[in-house]
Amino acid sequence: MINNIKSIIIILPAIVCFSSCKKTEYSFGNIKTPSEISITADIQGASASSPAGDGSGNVTITATATNAITYKIYFGNGDSVLTSSGITTYKYTILDTNTYTITVNAIGTGGATSSLSKQIKVYYLFPIPAAIDNALTNGSSRSWKIAKDSAGNFGVGPITTFTSDWYKSGPNEKPPCAYGTTVTFTHVATNNISVSVDNQGSSFLIGAATAFYGQSGGDGCYPVTTGGAQTLTLGTDDFSGANSSNSTGIQITVPGNGLVGFGTGATTYEVLYLSSRVMVLRNIGSDGNAWYQILKAN
DSSP states (O other): OHHHHHHHHHHHHHHHHHHHTOOOOOOOOSOOOOEEEEEEEEETTOOSSOTTOSBBOEEEEEEEEETOSEEEEEOSSSOEEEESSSEEEEEOOSSEEEEEEEEEEEEOGGGOEEEEEEEEEEEEOOOOOHHHHHHHHTTSEEEEEEOTTSTTSEEEEOTTSSSOOSEEOOTTOSOGGGTOOEEEEEEEETTEEEEEEEOTTEEEEOGGGGGGGTOOSSSEEEEOOOOSOEEOEEEEOOSSOOOTTTOOSEEEEOSTTOOSSSBSSOSEEEEEEEOSSEEEEEEEOTTSOEEEEEEEEO
């Protein structure tokens, strides 16, 4: 009898241990892969005459699928969002008209996924701040020239800083062609500024950029055609690393060969400072350096 009791005592803990160590099993139920995916893209302001939209860049994307629990939507520019409704509104902010490939991953039970892609064209027009428009154009038209009497009217430095650390020109240091160009900004309409560059037939070019303008040689004056009035493109500076302490955060892109004062092989300029009388521009030249110019309103 005593032996039987001992056997029961030994066996019972083993049963308890076995029961407590039993693995809990989970189940997703029936795994259903999403099907019948559809994507619609409602581009704000799109019409027969303006299929890429009104320039706001806003697009409402709607994804649907059978057996989908959630949706991962990729906007075609590196951004994405996860949404259970399949509906999201996104603002594209790359200037002008661009093509994007939207991809939707419809996700079902157990992570089962089906995908569908759709291409769209979206037009984005940067909303020009009123203060920038007024300073550039005076509400109608304003002309600018290189500030020849100011030290540092030409300058160059590394791309890692926002000052002309390597070289600053003295007043009237350059040849006359460097100071003869007149740049005129004109207010055409809301969100529309034109630019006209009159270089009197020649411009000062840095040697590293002469080929960009169809010339060859070192620093100096060269015949360059600038063209007539053209639409100025404005946007935000998202790449240079500037902040409010050293820049307005605005970039301007000049059509054609991009000349403003002197030629460095660039067409886009960062506006570091702007008032009704003085403008300081920075751009990255063909040589990979940061070039600066100071302009004064006539």
